[in-house]
Amino acid sequence: MLHFASATGLVKMILIILLIYFGIKIIARLFAPFLIKYVAKKAEQRFGGQFQGRPQQNTPKKEGEVTIDKVPNTKTSSKNVGDYVDFEEID
Numbered sequence: 001m002l003h004f005a006s007a008t009g010l011v012k013m014i015l016i017i018l019l020i021y022f023g024i025k026i027i028a029r030l031f032a033p034f035l036i037k038y039v040a041k042k043a044e045q046r047f048g049g050q051f052q053g054r055p056q057q058n059t060p061k062k063e064g065e066v067t068i069d070k071v072p073n074t075k076t077s078s079k080n081v082g083d084y085v086d087f088e089e090i091d
Contacts, residue, residue, distance in 0.1 A: 061067065
């Protein structure tokens with residue numbers, strides 16, 4: 001026996017889909033702030049744990065005092081890299 005879709009069944013299905021869509025949309029608006037706070041709190045804990053081992057440098061400095069936090073990487077290169085080869089253009 002062959003069954004065909006009726007117009008009322010189609011309308012009912014469309015209404016159910018719209019009801020589910022708008023229901024999820026409303027629930028997402030209600031719970032989104034809590035979800036964002038939870039994710040931000042977890043990220044703060046994760047990134048905060050990386051800096052716990054380092055000492056805090058909040059010592060007040062005198063005016064005009066200079067401190068260097070990082071020494072620049074000085075590369076020493078030797079001038080004896082290779083031989084200079086003179087060349088001529090060939091016509």
